[in-house]
Amino acid sequence: MDEQEQVLFSYWDTFESLIASGSGPVQAVAPTKLTWVAHDVGFEGASLNVALVPSRHEIRVELFMDGDHAHALFDRLHRQRDEIETQIGSTLIWEQKVGVRRRKTYVKNDGLDLNATSNWRNQHSWIADMLNRFHITFNPLLSRIDLTSLQKGDR
Template identity: 25%
Template sequence: MAREENLLTLGETLGLELELEAQERAVGPFRADILCKDISTNAWVLIENQLERTDHSHLGQLLTYASGLEAVTIVWIAARFTEEHRSTLDWLNRITDETFRFFGVEVELWRIGESPAAPRFNIVSKPNNWNKLVTQAARAIDEVELTGTKALQLAYWSALGSVLMAKGGPLARERKPQPQSWMSYSIGRSGFGVNAAMVRPKRQVRAELYISNADAKAFFHLLHEQKSEIESELGYALDWDELPEGRDTRISTPLNEIDPEDRADWPRQHDWLAARLNEFYRVFVNRVKGLDASAWHPEDAPEAQGPVV
């Protein structure tokens, strides 16, 4: 369950962006199965696995873990939920405030042809008005209190999210927008994001694969070795920026000579961004999952000075 692809599938089902923090985390005399962060809110998410029908013992453990970890989102996964345990989660969602959320999820294994079995998650209990809360998450920040720039950013990314949902591609998932100059979407591996970025001084927006972890330089060069194949699949050239001033790296394509403040032009900008983001996801997702930093030998690579071409 803690594998990145399984957490990605679970997160997409729940409307969360999950990043693994720990497994078998000690909570007093007990050990919690999986502890995650929701990277969109930086809040704790506790996942308790059960391979059979739900029972009282696991319910008690789950509440003990939640209390010990002060987790705000608790996900109980089982092969089958009894009616009394589903009703208990519904009751907990009714009596607690919105800072505590309880999910009950049944898991199935599906196989298509000869492909490996993959989990399918079905929500049997969720917080009250969860779908409404997710779709309206952007309104959690009072736009009246934001500066003009922050209000613009929040509205811009909220509108982009609506376009991504309408297009129905791999990034058609609920994502809470933030009042900042970028939006990041998970690609199924920690330290990588398919991002949309707004660069107002350059009158530019761009789609990018952003790599931010200790092995960012190695991963960047391993991807750069596939430059011809990647750009051929996309049908356009990319900007390859090693960003020598820090550890991060970026692979991107820009839309230039635009004004993010021109709301009348937002449909064109958002259509372009949505298409590029979905294309980036499709081209990079399997490549990113297959990267192995130990396969890169820096002594064989030319010294980078900014953009790599």
């Protein structure tokens, strides 16, 4: 691993240890050397991701939707935007790029500094809190959706 990959692996290893020791619904996963990590949300074609965007100093916690039903799933959830944002306690960014199959909705924090290891604890606490809020909000909503009721490629 190069130096950046080592930093990312250490960042995720420390974060996943926090998740493993917590009492929230999100289960820890293996650390990675990538700028993102995915956690299960209990629905095919969707995951709870944490993404780091170092060039913008952003940390994102997102519901990531991909696959044949991503558009229809996104649209169905977007119709419940007010309820979802109220439950999470934050305004979300609802991203649907033209010509791209995947969709996501996320919240971001502009406090990312991978080199400031003394601030990782604050960053990880924020991520864990938001990740658990996302799971608590989206898991029940998604569990009530019948995948066959969503139209493939539907908008």
